[in-house]
Amino acid sequence: MGARNNKNPFDFLANPERFMAFSRWAAPMFGAIAGVLAIIGLILTFTVPEDYQQGDTVRMMFIHVPAAILASFVYLCLGIASFLALVFRHALADAAAQACAPLGAAFTVLALATGSLWGKPMWGTWWVWDARLTSVLVLLLFYLGYLALRGALDDEQKAARAAAILALVGVINLPIVKFSVEWWNSLHQGSSTLFAKSEDRLPAVYAWPMLVMCLAYLSAFGSLWLVRIRALVWRRKARALALKAAEA
Amino acid sequence: MHFDFDAGKYAVYVWPAFALSAAVFVWMIADSLASARRWRAEAERRQADAKGQSQDLSK
Numbered sequence A: 001m002g003a004r005n006n007k008n009p010f011d012f013l014a015n016p017e018r019f020m021a022f023s024r025w026a027a028p029m030f031g032a033i034a035g036v037l038a039i040i041g042l043i044l045t046f047t048v049p050e051d052y053q054q055g056d057t058v059r060m061m062f063i064h065v066p067a068a069i070l071a072s073f074v075y076l077c078l079g080i081a082s083f084l085a086l087v088f089r090h091a092l093a094d095a096a097a098q099a100c101a102p103l104g105a106a107f108t109v110l111a112l113a114t115g116s117l118w119g120k121p122m123w124g125t126w127w128v129w130d131a132r133l134t135s136v137l138v139l140l141l142f143y144l145g146y147l148a149l150r151g152a153l154d155d156e157q158k159a160a161r162a163a164a165i166l167a168l169v170g171v172i173n174l175p176i177v178k179f180s181v182e183w184w185n186s187l188h189q190g191s192s193t194l195f196a197k198s199e200d201r202l203p204a205v206y207a208w209p210m211l212v213m214c215l216a217y218l219s220a221f222g223s224l225w226l227v228r229i230r231a232l233v234w235r236r237k238a239r240a241l242a243l244k245a246a247e248a
Numbered sequence B: 001m002h003f004d005f006d007a008g009k010y011a012v013y014v015w016p017a018f019a020l021s022a023a024v025f026v027w028m029i030a031d032s033l034a035s036a037r038r039w040r041a042e043a044e045r046r047q048a049d050a051k052g053q054s055q056d057l058s059k
Helices: A016-045 A056-088 A091-123 A131-152 A156-170 A173-183 A204-247 B008-058
Strands: none
Touching: A016 A056, A016 A091, A016 A204, A056 A091, A056 A131, A056 A156, A056 A173, A056 A204, A056 B008, A091 A131, A091 A156, A091 A204, A091 B008, A131 A156, A131 A173, A204 B008
């Protein structure tokens, strides 16, 4: 028989030992990058001029928008990892999915809470049941549902499979979150990031702090995701050893 | 460079948003590190127990 064809791009990190060696230096490196970017981003946040319409509330944009972007991005990671865990039965992909959920839920809570604190002075209300806000709330419910399902079943394999299916169903919500402000009338403004139409795009004085803060949040997520996957790998190892000891 | 920490009448919205973000990040970092530390210690303890057991059996 010939050697196994190793062309799957996920093979490199699918091996737990290789992943542990990689994440041992990658997690602190991403953490350090996040720390440096957060310091630069906060300096920019508190040195930009106030907006002529929104006043000082514009500074909330630099923590609200990155949290909202990460809320959706982390769910995309959860969906991809769940797909890989379901189809290829990679234990590490399942750990990656499991590690995503609490971080994604935290970013979604942040997006909702900071959005609400920004909405009150700008819209005159903490909350409206419009498409963007409601779809992000549904995103939070998918995260909480995923976490609840994983914790509810004693059989870890069954729990992982059920939660992965729920995560994949929830991926349908991601385009709704993204395009809700275009498909329906909404109090929430449309996209004004670097990818928006030129007339809607943020001026450079606000775009730079937002870009830096987005990269800081992304690096922080990368670091914490790796740390949490490492914890789950050790947990599985500890449980396997406990089972072996009980059988002996 | 001029720092502007005076949010004026919006301070009641701006500072809680930053405080909440900081608190959530502290939780994410603390929970992730504590969980990694706990399971690493548990795995190493089990590994040491398993080694001790196999040495006992070989005696």
